[in-house]
Amino acid sequence: MAYSGAGIYGLFNVMENKIYIGASSNIAGRFATHKRNFRVKSKTNPMYNEPIENFVFLILDKMKQDEFAKYGDMVEQLFIAQAQRNNFGVYNQNKTDEDVTWRARSVFQTEEKLYGAIQNSCHVLPWTIRMMSERKRRAVLENISA
Numbered sequence: 001m002a003y004s005g006a007g008i009y010g011l012f013n014v015m016e017n018k019i020y021i022g023a024s025s026n027i028a029g030r031f032a033t034h035k036r037n038f039r040v041k042s043k044t045n046p047m048y049n050e051p052i053e054n055f056v057f058l059i060l061d062k063m064k065q066d067e068f069a070k071y072g073d074m075v076e077q078l079f080i081a082q083a084q085r086n087n088f089g090v091y092n093q094n095k096t097d098e099d100v101t102w103r104a105r106s107v108f109q110t111e112e113k114l115y116g117a118i119q120n121s122c123h124v125l126p127w128t129i130r131m132m133s134e135r136k137r138r139a140v141l142e143n144i145s146a
Contacts (some may be wrong), residue, residue, distance in 0.1 A: 003059055004020050004028040006054030006068035008076050011060040011091075012118055017130050020047055021060070023076035025068055031057055049093045056144060058117040060110075073111075082110040087130070135136060 009027050011020040011034060024030035036100065038052040047055075060079055063072060118126040118137050122140050129137065 002028065003062065005062055006065050006072065007059060007063045007070070008061040008079055010060050010079070010114070010117065011047065012056045012121070013047065013054050013089075014056060014060055014122065014129060014141050015054040015134065016050070016089060018047070018091060020045070020091040021076060021079045021083060022061075022092075023068070025065065025072075027059060041053045045091060053141065056118070056121045056141075058121055060113050060117050062080050078110045079114060082114050086111070086126070088113070 004026050006025045007027055008021065008023050009030065010022075013019065022030060034057075035052065037048045038055075040048075042048045060073060063075070080090055080092060115126050118129075121144060122129065123143060124140060129140065132140070
């Protein structure tokens with residue numbers, strides 16, 4: 001994980017078809033914190049009880065620092081709403097009014113970025129992962145780590 005700039009990121013659990021979406025001014029540093037929380041099985045989020053090997057770390061949207069300061073929280077909530085709308089299990093909760101997300105999602109292209117990030121990392125479309133057997137999902141994970 002080399003990108004240390006600001007933006008929106010995801011931790012996609014291929015085995016459970018669930019995603020955690022976060023925002024950070026330093027994505028590489030935030031990923032390091034998540035990895036540490038997985039190692040120590042932090043109680044702050046139930047996803048840390050899952051094996052880290054089941055997760056793919058994604059950069060959903062790179063942002064300039066000034067854009068991030070202004071829009072980062074909103075864009076994070078848009079991605080959470082988009083994931084929920086597309087039937088992903090979501091580890092975190094959306095705090096944004098649905099009417100706001102409906103109007104703003106096309107501006108920030110959250111659906112395309114969410115699906116594109118998963119497809120680029122997993123080399124398959126997100127909705128096909130949902131239909132895969134556990135054995136096939138393991139094969140996807142092995143392909144990624146190979």
